[in-house]
Amino acid sequence: MPDDVGVFASTGGDPHGRVWPLTTVRDCFALLVAGPEPLAVDGSPFLGLPDRLVPLDELRDRLMASRCPQSTRDTAWALVIRRSREHGSAWTVGCAGMALPALASVAGRLSRYSAADPFDVHAEVLAGFLAAVTTARLDLPRIMVRLRWAAYRAGLAVVTQAREGPRPDSDLFDARGHVGESGTGHPDLVLVRAVADGVLTPAEVDLIGATRLDRVTVAAWAADRGTSARAAYVLRSRAEARLVAHLTGLDASLVSSRPAKAQPIASPANNATGPPARPHLVSPSASAPGTVSHPAAPRDALSPVTTLLGGPRPWV
Template identity: 50%
Template sequence: MPLDAARSAFEWLITGPHPLGVDGRLFPGLPGRRVPLNEMRDRLLRRGCPQALRDAVWAHLVLLARADGGAWTVGCVGVALPALTTIAATLSARFAGDPNDIHAAVLAGFVAELDTIDLRRPRVMLRLRWAAYRAGHAAVREALDAPTPYGHGFRSTEPPPPSGHPDFVLARAIAERAITAAEAELIGATRLEGVPLTDAAAARNLSYQAAKKARQRAERRLVAYLLHDASDTLHAGPREHDLATQVADAATITDAAAHATHTTPPSRTATDPAARAGKTGGGRVSPRSRFPGVQGCGRTHAAPAPTTSSSPEPKRRPSGSTPGVPRCA
């Protein structure tokens, strides 16, 4: 820690036969000898020490630091270490990050103020202390306002799902005929949207057991479809899988909606009047003709299918029409 390094350097200055100190005869109330800086620090921290003596000693120390720098700057830091340690501990008490920057900012703020502080005003140490606090507080605010760091390199993350969003899974299953649109709606409503199966069954005019069994059958087919799709994905390259997924996801919803709304046309039976007219009427193009529609105009129509005696009487054609020959518009 920066303050620990400053403490170690200060201890080297006050160790040995000639420790770094000031002449006590310059200040009233101090012994008439050279006072080491660690002893001077203890005297200044006493409750009974006059404020005038504190200001005089600190002004003398700051002047020595400005004039000689080096050891005297470290000496000023050593004398102020109790205050600097308290400030750093207060600012980093609830800081979850690395406190080294805060301690360094406190120390840097104190040293920078040594060059600019006004020594003619009282309470020199108090103003040095607040300069150190402001610098440390600014470091805390800068650390809290900085963006969250984002690590680089390899890291463990959850693999992406093989088939994307659940809605795309159901839509893809509808498009590939794995399940029907009604079954997908039942699964999506009850499994994804939180609709109770009882309400879903009532909305579809089904009993609870019938809806439950229908959902179970659809889910078994859906699981089998997904397992087969996943096994195919393992054999495909990552780039091919990404491209296929993007293309399929872009087109699946539209295709699934078409399958959901498409209804199979009714079969044309012998009882259907339109079908019966198509088989026996001459005004319609035969679906078995080689040239249907406009391309068949003017060509001979295939012979109409024979009717049995039980077939109803065909409709009467308008006057002027020729049986077996299509009429052009």
Template identity: 50%
Template sequence: MATTNEFRRARRGQDSEDSVRDCMPLDAARAAFEWLVTGPHPVSLDGRLFPGMPSRRVPLNEVRDRLLRRRCPQATRDAVWAHLVLRSRTEGATWTVGCVGVALPALTRIAATLSARFAGDVTDIHAAVLAGFLSEIARIDLRKPRIMLRLRWAAYRAGHTAVREALDAPVPSGNGFRSTPPTPLWGHPDFVLARAVAEDVITSDEAELIGSTAWRGSRSPTPPCSAG
């Protein structure tokens, strides 16, 4: 998993550490990724390893754009994401930043969706979305299909939990703090899925797939446009 220091090292020479601390987490990740793919030797994949990719070195920003195309085969998306995740696990910082950069269109949309109706500071929500994605990179089963769908879902769950925790926190009153009402039903996994579909984060078919594979075995309430 990438740490804050790894993101800072990735963009060293471009911005100071103070400026990294001052910007939103996903903004810092975007700047780090842009640094990786800028210049004469951008971080890239060997396109010959993946069906549908050009037979050359493909910079990660181009990889991202190709995965976003509707006609990109799911097999190609899964093969590329399996490769990116494995590189992140074995080599760390650069490839973890690369994973985040390729996923940024999805992560940004998820963070914006969850923050849209939240009146407070949204920094923690954005950070939770990023943290949920990074945590899932470390443990996701690469043998199963739709890798990016499961990564986006983990990011959405983490951000959704951050929103719930913020809304459930004690509210200051004239004499200190007062309790908030009980947690509403939309915290249940099925309601989280329904909300994600309503907000166009996932499709109804993807929600059905997640619901049938992610938790149906345990039914535990584990508190998601897409780059694959």
């Protein structure tokens, strides 16, 4: 397993001499899985795991393997989380250590172009994850994905707060890039800025990020939040329409969540919980007579939209 937090291993690079939160997790986790009696779980009940005690660092690697069944991931995570809730201490550190690659990735992306102190972002990402460990429903699928998005939301709050605060040097800030002006950026960064710009709510970012960038179904996302799949589809469709309009500079009236006439659609009776069509840009050439034609959005402005609304996922 690569050292995803190696950049924070030394306090020498921090001007305040601070020990980074994820570095502390990494070091404590390493102690827990070292020696003749590492923190481990019995792998015999789990499909695809060896019939022996499996140290948590090995368990993490096995669960992250693409060939690992999702049912095994969820069952193993549920076991470790229950032990954290019952015993705390070492098992809570064990949970954080198993999630460390995901937490480091989330914290790194959120802090990369943020005005917030990266130390604060990393601390909030970890705090958000640990809070979710105590409350996440273990009877629903994709436990780790939901924990990661809880960590993401916590870090996003810090990033958004910093972006909305005073800007002592506007030229320097603008040089770091603004979605409303350039329209380009990493999908995560697009979502962060959309919240800061008042285009999306944190709940909408959570929905779009989880269902577009991760392998979370809309039905699973909705069930975890006590709403219907249909309501979640409608929420996502409307949010994505606003996001497309914001990124391209087009009027919101030119971004439709309704399917084009030439596209066949399923009967509502047979697809009551299915998704509405993805938001699409209304072609100027298809405008009705008498309407004002607008220039097409530049290709680079649509690149983050393509990724967010169904393009290749930059990570899993």
